[in-house]
Amino acid sequence: MKIHIDIDCFFVSAARIIDPTLNHKPVAIGGRSDTKIFNKDAKNQTVNFENSGSFVPTFYKAYETKDDDLSSFTDENGKVRGILTTSSYEARAFGIKTTMSIREALQLCPHLIIKAPNMSLYQELSHKLHEFLSKRIPLVEQASIDEFYGDLTGWVDEADIPAFIDNLRHEILREIKLPVSIGGAPTRYIAKLATTYAKPFGCKTIDKYNFDTFVNPIxxxxxxxxxxxxxxxxxxxxxxxxxxxxxxxxxxxxxxxxxxxxxxxxxxxxxxxxNTTHKRKSIGISRTFDPLFDRVELKRRIHVLARHLSYAILKLNVTPTVFHLNISYEMNQNSHKNISLAELFTEKKFDTLCLQLFYDADTQRRLQVIRLSITCSSFTRDSKKELSLIGFQEEQKMRKLTEETQVLREKYGIDTLKWGSEM
Ligand SMILES: [Mg+2]
The missing domain is CATH 1.10.150 (DNA polymerase; domain 1)
Known part of the structure; x- marks a missing residue:
């Protein structure tokens, strides 16, 4: 039997550990996307990279907002900005949903308490839970910051699984103070499905006897x-x-x-x-911002994102061979492009490539853009792809420059050296 463990409204539950007065109240975590990186005079920026694919704790000090009252979500004109990333079940009862704008959420539930995200707290709790689970279950895989899979085959008798996971759920609440839901099933896919229906703070076990009655109506x-x-x-x-x-x-x-x-x-x-090795499968960066039409400014933002992502790729010491760019427009429109390129990674080439991807992906030129994201995957060490040798010597020179730039940036910050195109 496989089990799937998912923390219930993780970011809210984490905030409740710090401030128990938030219990039983409609609470949400709101985020203004960290668009500070686009400021031309940005200094000492820290970057919080997304973890798509397997989870690896980020080595960046995550962006944190100190004061988390509503004022941190208002812009210079006093307008409330930002979207919700998580909401408590009490808030969901008012119709509040993830990715809803804060303004809209406050209309539905004026007494909603909105807190700013605290990434380092989430990382710490996630790590704690992983450690705890590793002691209880022989095989544990971390699938995301708040999701784990475990294999109980040969460890717990099938008949004892409902009691085992129910006990596990209470133990996690006692030890880590986090509410989780757990699904158990013959495969991980069905276990994940079971968790969805066990929420909040519940357990569900699917076996051959209730498989059809559970799965079929979904x-x-x-x-x-x-x-x-x-x-x-x-x-x-x-x-x-x-x-x-x-x-x-x-x-x-x-x-x-x-x-x-x-x-x-x-x-x-x-x-x-x-899979207990938690290998990172991809790395990406994305930013959501106020609707923006100006293509010149958008291209400059592509350069900024490319520079930050390049820094992370070099820091992780990986060679990605698949590059993906996604543009989200207003009115729910999306467009994306990707390209495979098995060559040595250099920042200049990566920057050019991201710009090209943006040109190709930007098919809705009459629309304003609200989000840009770049993801790199299929690292050579995993795919065992051979790097192309065409122009290898020239590439090596560029690579050396890239590495020297990296040394300076690690010392003085990601904003130390910028390409002329970004100014
Ligand atoms: Mg969750």
Whole structure:
């Protein structure tokens, strides 16, 4: 049996450890995206990188807001800015949702308490929970900052699993002061699904006896791995629930390898092992900002993001070979582009490449942009890709320059050296 452990509204629960008066109240964590990095005179910026793929504690001192009353979410004109990243169940009862704007949330629930994020606290608690779980379960995988998988096969008898995870949940609350929900199932995919339905602070075990009654009525979009486009594809063939999906094997499998794999995941036929090595699979940076039309300024922001990400790539000492850029526009429009390039990593080349990706991805030129994100993945050490030798000598020179720049930046800050194009 596999189990999936997920912290309930993690950032709010963490805030409640620090301030227990927040218990039982509608609380949300709001974030103004850290757009300070775009200021032309930015100095001593710290960067908080996203952890897509496996979780590795960041080595950056995360951005923190000291005073977390509403004033930190108002701009110079007194307007409330920012979005919610997490909300308590008491807040959700008012219709409050993640990624809702703070302004909108306050209209729904005027007495909502909004706190600023505290990334270093989250990292610390996440680490504590990981340590705790490693002592209780032989195989533990950290899937994100607030999500873990465990393998209980051969460790706990199937019949004892409901009691084991129920006890684990209470133990975590006692020891770490965090409420978690736990799902148990024959595969990790179904365990994750079970957790969703166990929330908040609950447990759910799925075995061969209740598999069909649990899985079949669930809407397809609630299964991890079914995104917007897959959802529409399924809907277009009258498949709305997982049960309907399971009944239409031929249809689903005719859509190609991803759908084939998806079918088996829903059906509990395949599983992936618990990976305890927590290897980082990708690294990215993104920023959300006030709607911006000015393409010149957007390009400058691409340079800024590229510089920060380049710093992190060099610090991690990895060579990414797949580069992905995503643009979010107003009115829920998105556009993305990616490129594979198996070459030595140098900052100048990376900067040029990001700009090219932006040109190619920017298909909605009449719309304002609200978010830019760049992700790099498929590191050579994992994919065992060979680097191209064309122009290798010239590349090595550039690489040396990149490394020298890095030394200076590690000493004096990421803002020490900038490309002319950024000024
Ligand atoms: Mg969670």
């Amino acid at each position: 809407k397809v979009e609630n299964f991890a791995g079914i995104g917007k486009s897959m959802k529409w594809r399924l809907h277009s063939t009258q498949i709305y629930t997982l049960g309907e999906l399971r009944n239409r094997r031929g249809t689903v499998e005719s859509w190609g390898p991803y759908a084939k794999d998806l079918y088996k995941r829903v059906n509990g036929e395949i599983d992936a092992p618990i």
